[in-house]
Amino acid sequence: MEQTYYEKKEAGEAAVDLIHNKMVIGLGTGSTVYHTINKLGEKMKDEKLDVTCVSTSSNTTEFAKQLGIKLVALNDVQDIDLTIDGADEIDGDFRAIKGGGGALLFEKIVASSSRKVAIIVDSTKYVDTIGAYPLPVEVLPFGYKYVFERMVREGFQPNLRKMGNDPFITDSGNFILDINVSNIIDKVDTINLEKYINNIPGVIENGLFTNIVDVIYIGKKDGVEVKNREKGD
Incomplete structure (x- = not known):
């Protein structure tokens, strides 16, 4: 646990070096991004850095505001220079599964x-092939049982995510189904799988991030490894 915390902190802080004055930054959600946001707050004070940030969740918004980080809505910026976010899993093909924190919809919109x-990830999150971690799928509460039963029929073994006895509610007011893709992730094209899931009526978005990630910061016990995606991949 202590080693994982150290690796998250190292990766999260290292990625702040990508941030420069006058940039528009997308801030992801999760325990690793917490370290990025904290380090960014320090850098803004120490270097008089002027950056504008777009948040992907209410938790990120609250923490960033505590540090005096300037936040704007996505609709108020033309585009975003850089987004820094975590992942539940990511592999050497730069494919990621995200959404363990429930912010996958806003995270994907901001990343796109x-x-x-x-x-940014600790060493346990960088894997040979994604799929061991359940894939989050955000669904409309209206008719979510249709989506659930459809997922059952197609072998995805869905589970309705809950908080206590009630369904977990995303910031956009939706439910999340966590599904199993471990048996098919290497048998199908990930882009087609992403589209297939999203085409089910009632599905808002899923946590597959394909052809979106440009660089990975992996925290390790001996430092941070940086992997850059080659152009054309």
């Missing part, structure tokens, strides 16, 4: 609006 996307 960005010129560059950096993913």
